[in-house]
Amino acid sequence: MTELLHITERSLWEAAREHGTYEMSTRGRTLSEQGFIHCSLRHQLPxxxxxxxxxxxxxxxxxxxxxxxxxxxxxxxxEAVEPGGEEFPHIYGPLPVDAVVGVEDWPSGTS
Structure with missing residues (x-):
């Protein structure tokens, strides 16, 4: 399994579970506004x-x-935010809820 992480508000995740897909890019911006969903690797999350x-x-x-x-x-x-910068994973489409294999409270042991 290739693990990607995305931090979000619990209420947005619960709404996505009812809808079948998650379509927020990052805090306050939707997938349709941004064009992709921002994700992180474990070491990038904090x-x-x-x-x-x-x-x-x-x-x-x-x-x-x-x-x-x-x-x-x-x-x-x-992709990097700026040329030569650290690369972050971006999902270029909706996130199906069945691709989410776990939900962790934040802060977690990753901080």
Whole structure:
């Protein structure tokens, strides 16, 4: 299994489970607005959480979606935010809920 991670609000994940797909890109932006869903590798998650939600994140409603990339139908591209920068995985399409193989509370043992 190729593991990708995505941090989100629990309520957004619960809504996606009812709908069948998750279509948020990142905090406050949808897949249709951004063009892809931002993801992280395990070691990238703590700085991403800090950047999006503060240090420490000032919320207790955050979860980490553990995604099996092998179950995705949309392409995944590893891209840098700026030229020469660290590359992050991006999913170029909706995330089917059955590709999410785990949901972890944040903060978790990854911080």
């Amino acid at each position: 700085p991403v959480a800090r950047a999006l939600y503060g240090d420490p994140p000032d919320r207790d409603d955050l979860v980490v979606l553990v995604i099996d990339a092998d179950r995705l139908t949309a392409p995944v591209r590893h």
